[in-house]
Amino acid sequence: MDAKHSHTAISTAGLLIALGIIYGDIGTSPLYVMKAIVPERITPMLVYGGISCVFWTLTLQTTIKYVLLTLNADNNGEGGIFSLYALVRRRGPWLSAVAIIGGSALLADGVITPPISVSSAIEGLEAVYPGIPTVPIVIGIIAGLFLLQSFGTQIVGKAFGPIMLVWFSMLAVLGIHGVMMHPEILKALNPYYAYDLLVNYPGGFWLLGAVFLCTTGAEALYSDLGHCGKGNIRISWIFVKTCLVLNYMGQGGWLIAHQGEMLNKRNPFYELMPEWFLLIGISIATIAAIIASQALITGSFTLVAEAIRLNMWPKVKLNYPTDVKGQLYVPSMNRLLLFGCIGVVLYFQRSENMEAAYGLAITLTMLMTTLLLTMWLYSKKVPLAAIALFVVVYGAIEASFLIANLIKFPHGGWVSLAIGATLVSVMYVWLRAFYIKRRLTEFVKIDPYMDALKELSDDDTVPKYATHLVFMTSAERASEIESKIIYSIFQKRPKRADIYWFVHVDTTDEPYTMEYKVHELAPDDAFRITFRLGFRVEQRINLYFRKVVEDLVRNKEVDITSRYESLSKQHVTGDFRFVVLEKFLSVENEFPWVEKLVMQAYFYIKQFIASEDKYFGLDTSSVKVEKVPLVITPVRDVALKRVL
Template sequence: MEINSTHSHAHNRLSVGGLLIALGIIYGDIGTSPLYVMKAIILSGGNIINQDLVYGGVSCVFWTITLQTSVKYVLLTLQADNNGEGGIFSLYTLVRRRAKWLIIPAIIGGSALLADGVITPPISVSSAIEGLRIINPDIPTVPIVITIITLLFVAQSFGTQIVGKAFGPVMFIWFAMLAVLGMHSIFSHPEVLQAANPLYAYRLLAEYPGGFWLLGGVFLCTTGAEALYSDLGHCGRDNIRVSWLFVKLCLLLNYFGQAAWLMQHAGESVSDKVNPFYGLMPDWFLLTGIGIATLAAIIASQALITGSFTLIGEAIRLNLWPRVRLRYPTMVKGQLYVPSVNLLLWAGCVAVVLYFRESENMEAAYGLAITVTMLATTVLMVYYLKLRKVSKVLIGLFLAVYLTIEGSFLVANLIKFPHGGWVSVAICMALVTVMYIWLRAFFIKRRLTDEVPLDRYVDALKELSEDQSIPKYATHLIYMTGAERRNYIESKVIYSIFQKRPKRADIYWFLHVYTTDEPYTMEYKVHHIVPNDVIKVDFRLGFRVEQRINLYFRKVVENLVENKEVDITSRYESLSKQKAVGDFRFVVLEKYLSPENDLPWQENLVMRAHYNIKDLTASEDKWFGLDTSSVKVEKVPLIINPVKEIELKRVI
């Protein structure tokens, strides 16, 4: 049986509105790269403008965007959608049955992408705000950057649909401006278009002094590609692919336009001139251009923020992250907001701004982590292509091409490590540690969780229900159970009913929630263990469905009453005459690590870290969306491995 879903799929279909939302949500990072890519290449290449450096640099940018963003992500990776959802964890869900070890690249790649989300907003906003120094060299940028970032994170609570509609028109103007400025500059030096020949890129990397290490700057033009895939569920594949045609054209026109402008200043030092991006602007347009660039750079952080929410939601479903509260600001499919992650990202971004202060310093920390994510995606894509029965020759070609490209980018970015790259690596390792702890603790608990047949306790439950000497606890007593098998429940539930405090009730309900690999499944099954006395309900909910068990259970009860499968009338004699509905009470059992455990030191360390982190997250009743006025939370000891031998001597 299905529970009605209110999610809308309309925004995923190709439409003008969908294209506008895509522009506003996912292209900020890639779209604002012209602000700093060409300048970074020239500065890294000796700071003197020459044809080999300019033509080679823009050629590398052209082929990086084409091979990395267009071919790998837009054409290939977007096909690996899990019922419309994207991202590295969604991709892992599709292929995890192929090999258990694939969880390793999934964890590393997801952590690296989240770490990069802490660097993207500061560098994007700082790059734009620092453009105001052309007008006022003494303007204090740090307070302005922190204020803008704070407002951006506050806006997340309204949902990405609202943000996308607000930002979409701005980004359309931004990309149109990029194209117009680029074309105007190309007309003054049309020869620059020959740099599309990959020979120029090869000469730069193979023959130019230190040319290979320039890939660290080149890579900045494609850092937003992974977020593009993560935001698949927010915009839909068709909207992303069609809008990318427009975005790519505008970006390339601007990059070649900057190259044309640079060639008009050959032999000069780029530091003696303004940023080549602003060099394209006529004086009368400079103030307007800086304003539009500032707005676009503010929007640039949106792709990583929404992608981070998606990643965390999927990580929770994969038992890689604590059960933090998820919110759905709108009724539109894919609109997810994670308050705790929003707060953590904001704090991280503010810390990065205060530590680095200048965007030039942030570039050293930018891009290193995301190369790891791209390599992880490549590994998972190989298994996805195998799953789709793609030719082994084509799979081998895909693997060879992208391991070479991304491996080269990774090596080139390693020189950033001592100059700030260690910041993103440290954040990544911290996130990997949390995910490892949560996954390892899950398997430790599951390995030794004691489940018992419910049938064995049916008679005892009926006797307890009829025992007038025990005060009635509730008319309907509902337990959340993790036991997946139909007629099984955890022994801790039996302990709570019979030993913790005898709980007499008229009807005992046991609810189990199974999270499916599909994002929006909403189904349930009812098992009448003892008709009208002991009932188990199994919910099958998609990994993107909000946990609102209180609401779903009420819907199930209404359905059962309508079908005359259960009588919820109060069994108190005075209330029964009035046809009053009996009271419902949930019992949620929260485990704590018992001091009686005798675990190996590694597992003991993992479990203690697990419960320390859990103390900072939402309680079980809040996670399941239960009505707190009718919930009893009980602490039960988790004795994973009790001490087996106790030497205790009696003395007289």
């Protein structure tokens, strides 16, 4: 099966996996959406209009924009805002700002998703056990979920699909039960009721902030494209949307049956359940909320890994706990998300307070996706009239959602925006610092140094540093090398070796590229290896380098036997030693003030993360990290006067 077909292929297993890992966020929204739309007195205008808004939001935003349009913008089968950015990044440097804002907002609102989903589920227990303290239970569940991440989710993941099938089936059955209470609720499918609510209901427009909660998982749906393929997502979405709409309709039926009453703390979702089923329903809802949180955590790890390879995030340690393709664990991000989620639960206490904060940041992500998607449509030579229609329609829809969500700012929306702003700052600093360092790194031609390198290799008066000396280089051209590496070999402490290796890692815009090239710089004395790795490929340079050397030995292109006379007779393989140059800020600098702030922030953050050898997956027992000064602009004129 070719790659292109596999991304659209449909299978029963694929449909079940899609149910399990893609629809967690959007699938648990019935727990809190109607409760947010109808905060106090139940009125028919509010109920009919709210459900009409929910249905048309799911249709326009989730179905048309994401399921039908955005899923086409796949990067070799991978989705998400950074994959989309990788497709269009060459269309303008300003697009990096769009990707940074979108990615940061997605991570920020993700801190609220586990607390609101789990809290909404657990608060159903209050109907059975009034006065039960829900906060400790919610924190316990969330803490347990994050502690499990380091083991990988392969075993649990297999159970996700069947459980979510039960969840969506339960949504549909409860919904049908509610619709039967008041069959006329089906009239809410008419968009007139949505228009009537937004235009004629006092403060109706601002209710869009609550309506928006029904589609917050659409961005996650696109991010998880690589796990299931667009064919499975599109087919399974028909089932999922049907179950969601039925449940919203059912909640509407129950609300109309109780019109004129005050909702108080009652949740229409749980009110649909018969009393004997309540504990079973709460258990299923809690498991579904945990699955929704798990999908979001996995998505956050993937997002951070992509940001690292696009030079937008510090090179933190990435673990791969299982052999499942694409499954990874980011310890530092896991800790940040855990503390963030517990902080949200302690600060807001209840799900209705979290509703007031949820959704504001994600509207920014959707607007940024619209901008990137517009550039992608343009690159695909789509007619300008169609692109203009797309921009006008979705620009208007998402701008309306953003404005309506701004009312949440003083009620907790500032929390997700503050987290998002912090993440934007880190990403901006990291990307800007990358370009500053690249601009100021001095590269020299490597050929003129080859004779000196061979002479050093043969010079018995210099103690041997290693049999094989491996330098990580950022030089993109095979004919060049950093001047700091030449300085390290010849001047800092002469590093004599039998064979010198220069390794460069080039991150591609495709997700799973795994290629390498070998350049022989000097026969039997110096080689350069260039790895071309996709932005979702694990950086295990130690392993890949060993594999390349084995291939070279097999092809008789290099002899790695130790050149010590006594060891050579025994055919003992020589030792390998890696050298990683780590830059620090030189005191001999004169900065433009913006670059000064950027670089100070960059080096301040850098002190809290592990050195680059951990990120590259190098064997720590054979790595030497050398500090080299980064001189931005050396001070030229020094007013120094000699005195007698």
